[in-house]
Amino acid sequence: MPEAPEVQNVLNYLQEQLQNHKITSVEISHPKLSGNMDYHEMEKKLTNQTFHKFFRHGKYLVFELDDLDWISHLRMEGKFLIEDKIPEDPKINKHIHAKFHLDNGKWLLYMDTRKFGRMQVYPRTEDYYSLPAFDKVGPDVLSDQFSAKYLHNKLKNRKCAIKTSLLNQSIVAGIGNIYADEILFDAGLDPRSITSHLDLEDCKKIVDAAKQILSESVKSGGTTIRSFEYGNHLSGTYQDSLKVHQKSEEICSRCHGTIEKVIVNQRSTYVCPACQIRK
């Protein structure tokens, strides 16, 4: 489901609800949910652990517990809900794959229609970025490490489309299909441009656009499309600020050209060919 801004809003909500609360029991019902150990072992490890700190890295959530780091990736449709009671509606219930009972009597529920999401648990470390889960994950899009110089260096030898590079989490972590289109529109670059053709100036435009758009979206509560919500009725309004994504055949807000839908990297991609330069 979510990209960095939506994950950040999920994190903020969970921190507010869970900080200093203890997990009293755990039941995982989808064996594949636990990525780095048997799911019964993960149930055992998380039981009686208390939530202390909350971090986001790219699209990953990191929960620092007593002596564990718990990493969660929501992929396409993962959601955390906090409820007084477990929902009885079978249409909802069948997609709940983990239940965490809390010391305040509430339930933290993990729901995921498509079952793509994964969780990992590691012994706690002071530098969570050194965890194996982040071996192939680059700097966060909103961190100072993600600079024009850094990006240009990463891009100079690649010949795939620039959009494919922005979706590559080992280059920069946190950008997904919606914001990649919006960032490239703002930077005035066609998503199909050959990555290595971009110069340092282009990279500066991309980095500036990425930081500006994503931080604006964090403030707006993220993007909520196709009636997705990402928590307990958690939704954002950044969809009202989108300039190209899902706007094929509409008039470009910058040049009055027509926005087109094309396929890049097997993903739907929206572009104004009139004002986004193809390099």
Added chain:
DNA sequence: CCTTAGACCTGGAGGC
């Protein structure tokens, strides 16, 4: 090392 096609899953929307 880089790139790309296919796999992993389910449900909603639209065509017939």
Added chain:
DNA sequence: TGCCTCCAGGTCTAAG
């Protein structure tokens, strides 16, 4: 109503 195809905020992998 039923069946079919396509589509979806993501990432692994296998193979070239």
